[in-house]
Amino acid sequence: MQKVAAAAGGQYPTRYPAVAVRFAPGDRVRVRDSAPLGHIRTPFYIRGHVGVIERYCGAFPNPEELAQMRDGLPAQPLYRVRFLQRDVWADYPGPREDTIDIEIFQHWLERT
Amino acid sequence: MTERGDIGNYQPLTYFQLMEVSLRELLVEKGVVSEQAVNDAVEDMRRRGPETGARVVAKAWVDADFKRLLLDNGTRACEAMGIDVPALKLVVVENTPQVHNVIVCTLCSCYPRMLLGIPPDWYKSRNYRSRVVREPRSVLAEFGLRVADDVAIRVHDSTADMRYLVLPMRPAGTEGWDEARLASVVTRDCMIGVAVPRSPRSTKP
Incomplete structure (x- = not known):
């Protein structure tokens, strides 16, 4: 636990030992397209899609671990990621500026 | 019992x-x-009920410094008003002439209960949760809210630790109103983003 870097800052900084922050606002990221069992806070409809980091929210205990009665540490950085609706739904009928913003934990994101 | x-x-x-x-x-x-x-x-x-959220919105309409703090860190802003918001990590999203915001929790029913009270049944329904992320314009139209095509719709899916509140635009015709009177036009649905505050002039039949 001593080895993990404390993630400083974020909109709501927490005092948990945390995994180092990898992404900054504006970075393009892809949501992992994976379907593990368990309590997952990454909705199915967004897996595999590419979006842009809107903000870093802080680091929070991993809910997938909390659901297994573990402490969820080191905490995972949490981001709000913005996706264009037209990228998410091929047949989206609205203007191309329409977006969907979703909170996604860092371990679900990879750089594109 | x-x-x-x-x-x-x-x-x-x-x-x-x-x-x-x-x-x-x-x-x-x-x-x-x-x-x-x-x-x-x-x-x-x-x-707890939406009156608390309405007070926050009304204050943001009359106090530019408070509004800046509210958009930067919603929790600190509520605490500065003396509102008790235990464990709430609040993200406030602002409606503008270019952007309309709407909140959903597709996975369950996350909701800023500290500011709005218990969520309405439709907010928890599979219908709202599954459709507002995919066809927000038709869902808003069913609430009686038609958003023009030159206004972007930003859906916020509340999937983890943050909770969301929409800061609506202050309606015309409320110039000179005090905070309490302003708060009276801010409904629960305005702060979820499925409605906008009515201008007092437009409430006439």
Whole structure:
């Protein structure tokens, strides 16, 4: 636990030992397209899609671990990621500026 | 003993009701919580309602410094107003002439209860949760809100630790109003983003 870097800052900084922050606002990221069992806070409809980091929210205990009665540490950085609706739904009928913003934990994101 | 469904209702308990009763009774029996503490927590939640959120919005409309703080860190702004918001990590999203915001929790029913109280049933419905992320314009139209094509719709899916509140635009015709009067036009639905505050002039039939 001593080895993990404390993630400083974020909109709501927490005092948990945390995994180092990898992404900054504006970075393009892809949501992992994976379907593990368990309590997952990454909705199915967004897996595999590419979006842009809107903000870093802080680091929070991993809910997938909390659901297994573990402490969820080191905490995972949490981001709000913005996706264009037209990228998410091929047949989206609205203007191309329409977006969907979703909170996604860092371990679900990879750089594109 | 709770109030829920006890009036002339002899339906058997559902799976989750039975689980809730069993868990609660076990916790009481083992001295982890008391019946009184459970009732107090339920009452505390029932007392909370959208009036608190409306006060926050009204203050942001009249106080530019407060609005800046609210958009930067919603929790700190609420605390600065003396509102008790335990464990709430609030992200406030601002409606502008170019952007309309709407909130959903597709996975369950995350909601800023500290500011808005208990969510309406439709917010928890599969219909709203599954459709507003995919066809927000048609869902908003069903609420009676038509958003022009030159206004971007930003849907916020509340999937993790943050909770969201929409800061609507102050309606025309409210110039010179004080905060209390302004708060009266801010409804729950305006702060979820499925409605906008009505201008006092437009409420005439």
